[in-house]
Amino acid sequence: MGDLIDLVLLAMLAITALQMIFLKDLFAVVMLFGIFSFLSALIFINLDAVDVAFTEASVGAGISTVLMLGTLAITGRKEKKSAHSSFLPLLVVCITGAALIYGTLDMPPFGHPNNPIHEHVAPRYIEESPKEVGLPNMVTSVLASYRGFDTLGETVVVFAALIGVLALLGVRRQEENDVPESGFKAHHVLHVVARFFIPLIILFALYVQFHGDFGPGGGFQAGVIAAAAFILYTLVFGLSRSFSVVGPKFLQVLASIGVLLYASVGLFSMYKGGQFLDYSKLATDPIVGQHYGIIVIELGVGITVFAVMLSIFYAFGSQAERSNIQ
Amino acid sequence: MLDQHLAALPILLPLIAAPITLLLGRSLFAWVFATAISAIACYFSWLLLSAALTESVLSYAVGGWPAPWGIELRVDAANAFVLLAVSALSTLVLIYSKDSIEKEIEPSKHTLYYTAHMLCFAGLSGILLTGDAFNLFVFLEVSSLATYTLVSLGSDRRCLTAAFRYLVMGTIGATFILIGVGMLYMNTGTLNMLDLAHRIDIYESNRTINTGLAFIMVGVSIKLALFPLHMWLPAAYTHAPSAVTAFLASTATKVAFYVMIRFIFTIFGLNYVFDEMGMDLILMVLAIVAIFKCSYMATVQSNVKTVLAYSSVAQIGYMILGISLGSVTGLMAGLIHIFNHALMKGALFMAVGAVFYRVGSVDINAFKGLGKQMPLTMAAFTIAGLSIIGVPLTVGFISKWYLVTAALEQQHWILAALVLAGSLLAVIYIGRVIEAAYFQKPPATQDSKQVKEAPWLMLAPMWALVLANIYFGVDTSLTTEAARSASEWLFQTSTIAATSSAEVPQ
Amino acid sequence: MNFILDYYNYWIVVFLMMTGFYIVISANNLIKKIVGLNVFQTSVFMLYISMGKVNGGTAPILVDGVTLYSNPLPHVLILTAIVVGVATTSVGLALIIRIKRAYGTVEENEFEKQDDAI
Numbered sequence: 046m047g048d049l050i051d052l053v054l055l056a057m058l059a060i061t062a063l064q065m066i067f068l069k070d071l072f073a074v075v076m077l078f079g080i081f082s083f084l085s086a087l088i089f090i091n092l093d094a095v096d097v098a099f100t101e102a103s104v105g106a107g108i109s110t111v112l113m114l115g116t117l118a119i120t121g122r123k124e125k126k127s128a129h130s131s132f133l134p135l136l137v138v139c140i141t142g143a144a145l146i147y148g149t150l151d152m153p154p155f156g157h158p159n160n161p162i163h164e165h166v167a168p169r170y171i172e173e174s175p176k177e178v179g180l181p182n183m184v185t186s187v188l189a190s191y192r193g194f195d196t197l198g199e200t201v202v203v204f205a206a207l208i209g210v211l212a213l214l215g216v217r218r219q220e221e222n223d224v225p226e227s228g229f230k231a232h233h234v235l236h237v238v239a240r241f242f243i244p245l246i247i248l249f250a251l252y253v254q255f256h257g258d259f260g261p262g263g264g265f266q267a268g269v270i271a272a273a274a275f276i277l278y279t280l281v282f283g284l285s286r287s288f289s290v291v292g293p294k295f296l297q298v299l300a301s302i303g304v305l306l307y308a309s310v311g312l313f314s315m316y317k318g319g320q321f322l323d324y325s326k327l328a329t330d331p332i333v334g335q336h337y338g339i340i341v342i343e344l345g346v347g348i349t350v351f352a353v354m355l356s357i358f359y360a361f362g363s364q365a366e367r368s369n370i371q
Numbered sequence: 372m373l374d375q376h377l378a379a380l381p382i383l384l385p386l387i388a389a390p391i392t393l394l395l396g397r398s399l400f401a402w403v404f405a406t407a408i409s410a411i412a413c414y415f416s417w418l419l420l421s422a423a424l425t426e427s428v429l430s431y432a433v434g435g436w437p438a439p440w441g442i443e444l445r446v447d448a449a450n451a452f453v454l455l456a457v458s459a460l461s462t463l464v465l466i467y468s469k470d471s472i473e474k475e476i477e478p479s480k481h482t483l484y485y486t487a488h489m490l491c492f493a494g495l496s497g498i499l500l501t502g503d504a505f506n507l508f509v510f511l512e513v514s515s516l517a518t519y520t521l522v523s524l525g526s527d528r529r530c531l532t533a534a535f536r537y538l539v540m541g542t543i544g545a546t547f548i549l550i551g552v553g554m555l556y557m558n559t560g561t562l563n564m565l566d567l568a569h570r571i572d573i574y575e576s577n578r579t580i581n582t583g584l585a586f587i588m589v590g591v592s593i594k595l596a597l598f599p600l601h602m603w604l605p606a607a608y609t610h611a612p613s614a615v616t617a618f619l620a621s622t623a624t625k626v627a628f629y630v631m632i633r634f635i636f637t638i639f640g641l642n643y644v645f646d647e648m649g650m651d652l653i654l655m656v657l658a659i660v661a662i663f664k665c666s667y668m669a670t671v672q673s674n675v676k677t678v679l680a681y682s683s684v685a686q687i688g689y690m691i692l693g694i695s696l697g698s699v700t701g702l703m704a705g706l707i708h709i710f711n712h713a714l715m716k717g718a719l720f721m722a723v724g725a726v727f728y729r730v731g732s733v734d735i736n737a738f739k740g741l742g743k744q745m746p747l748t749m750a751a752f753t754i755a756g757l758s759i760i761g762v763p764l765t766v767g768f769i770s771k772w773y774l775v776t777a778a779l780e781q782q783h784w785i786l787a788a789l790v791l792a793g794s795l796l797a798v799i800y801i802g803r804v805i806e807a808a809y810f811q812k813p814p815a816t817q818d819s820k821q822v823k824e825a826p827w828l829m830l831a832p833m834w835a836l837v838l839a840n841i842y843f844g845v846d847t848s849l850t851t852e853a854a855r856s857a858s859e860w861l862f863q864t865s866t867i868a869a870t871s872s873a874e875v876p877q
Numbered sequence: 878m879n880f881i882l883d884y885y886n887y888w889i890v891v892f893l894m895m896t897g898f899y900i901v902i903s904a905n906n907l908i909k910k911i912v913g914l915n916v917f918q919t920s921v922f923m924l925y926i927s928m929g930k931v932n933g934g935t936a937p938i939l940v941d942g943v944t945l946y947s948n949p950l951p952h953v954l955i956l957t958a959i960v961v962g963v964a965t966t967s968v969g970l971a972l973i974i975r976i977k978r979a980y981g982t983v984e985e986n987e988f989e990k991q992d993d994a995i
Binding site for chain 2: 144145147148149150151152153160161162163164165166167169170190191192193194195197198199201202204205206208209211212213215297298300301302304305308311312314315319320321322323324325326
């Protein structure tokens, strides 16, 4: 049954991807991308990757699609006919595709439990991590503890994206009088529903943040969901209201603090005599130390991701307002 | 305390400094802080190189988890040597930046420039010191994103399209590397570089691993700007701010070259890549085409930054030629050229940036008569230019010397001749600029009162690099010792990976 | 037949990768290039996650009574890669907005013409 679902989802993905090549209406292409992202999230669930599915749905189908739509609002939704022929790209793609298919021939068969990747490094994660790190969610153990350095790098990548978007777009402080009001001022239903939902979304984000040790979730997903709450607020009530609640400068400070919080856990471990990011040194009982370490770094990640995602949205939103688009 | 964490500090310093730089707000504070951190990181990288030369390998288990379950930093002479070059250039470019970006970047973005520079430096340091293949990908993306940002800070709108094209090509390259690493991981079950080396060896003639190697090579070649995947480079170097180009030209492609060396020698093993897969011939041919096509392109450009950009692609060709020879001397030539080219190109781009600062243009016509008006700057350009040509007493000569020696060792007479012929083209493209500066009169339209010598904050780092060019060209002991140790160690461990299939760590 | 069952997953993922790759290199409109880049990257993620699946296993979260789990390491790698992907996308889209403001167009052949005219 799982195989059948897998096959159907993959077929739907293939059709979606193919359609994207031929459509000229960019709005449709972006929507198809959102669908593609959601379908991949479903495939990830089918393949037992629940944390990944969660992240793909919120980040890929959520943030990426929103940003693309924001860009479309400024650049226009029709693609013009291309002047150059598609022969060379097609040739390159066929050669690359052929090389990849050739490469799949010696791959370990799909799903077999004796494949090389299940033999060497993974058994320790599966068998020992509940004892060494003490968390049920093995993905969080590996992400936050065993491979915590990667996650620090990832947080820095998010921070780098903030720097990039700020350098390119900046964020203008909205003056009340000289910019047309955005937001759906007249739609009372939206106001009421938004006021109802936003606190729930924030609560859910906090739940995901702290429950990531026991179920799917963690800092990234939580940060994105919290940002989504404020994005909803901005869409309904307008950028200027949003700026007075959570201002752009404050978000930049938050983003920096998140990264510094993560790094300071590592520095504290060094101060206690261990290696960088060695959480066992944070408390007398190593398992408790692991828990402290993981909670604090996940918090750092969540804070940075929230601040960066919201800042990027503010930057794109300010640009859209400058174009006088509602 | 310092000893225990020496391997990690060069990465941690700029990594933690980046958000602090953003928080500092005022560009003056950001500049002082960034330069100080870069200088300290440079000092640590010097200590690290000394330690690597005595102990061969230093290993640091991040998080306290031993490899391959945790991420390991692994330092030997090769990456410590490149790190020294990167750190030194970072510090000098930061000193140079203060005045240079006044004329090229909007004031409100100066702090963002310094933050992005710190991020790029942190990313490059991470790539160099890591011993984990996926961690390499993460730091590659850190430095790449920072690089795209830095390029887009230029004043001409063409920097935007250049940055976008660089972003698309760079991300394709990084995704290819990810695919390659995935294929390796699939068949070995590990991501640690040393562990991969031991395990790949067991699976001989595995089609998946062959394809993985191919994808990694193509991905790295894009980052390296190896012909014909170099298209992003000329526009990006030309339209980025001068300080950015000075830093990127000396470091970013060199770090990609190190990544290629690490994959070929340490992870896959020389036998596999060169003898079984025949990559040495491909690399050799591409290198020669790069040298000649790009040196030629450099001779016909009117924008001096574009001349130097094409020259950079040609120099990368020389480095690739070095490793394609597959000998200790060849690899040593490539490694030494990493360091030397950083010194040469850094000085050249700084000189051109100084010209832009005073004159406002870097077209070759703007250089007319500058020999008299900006004597120190043009003298710096001339000496660094002679270095690129390969005149004795400069580091450029040392690089070419080892390259020709390596070619002659294997009786590749034609190759040696080609290397020398490439220098002739360099004479042309450098000579054009020197001729304009010293033998022609300044254009009548130019306001000669404004064109005086560059400010000393820009001259000092420029001349530091020029003097280093001469110093290391005369007293080659440091660079040759480091490069030789690195080369011999890489060859030694490459053979171990290829022959010891018996000892597989559990 | 067994061979196909073992490998069809990989082949369809390769097809998706190539579709995304084709969109990136052939599209004239910059936004479509970014969409293609995302499709390409997401397909690579599917390749990694497919490697981690164990037939009969379940999600790698410790539950009483379950002994067979899918491999958590690919999940960790892809979590990182997804975030890296969205970071790149946001910088790319910001660049597109600036290009639109500077050139008036985001079609590659049109702004290349403007650049060549200089």
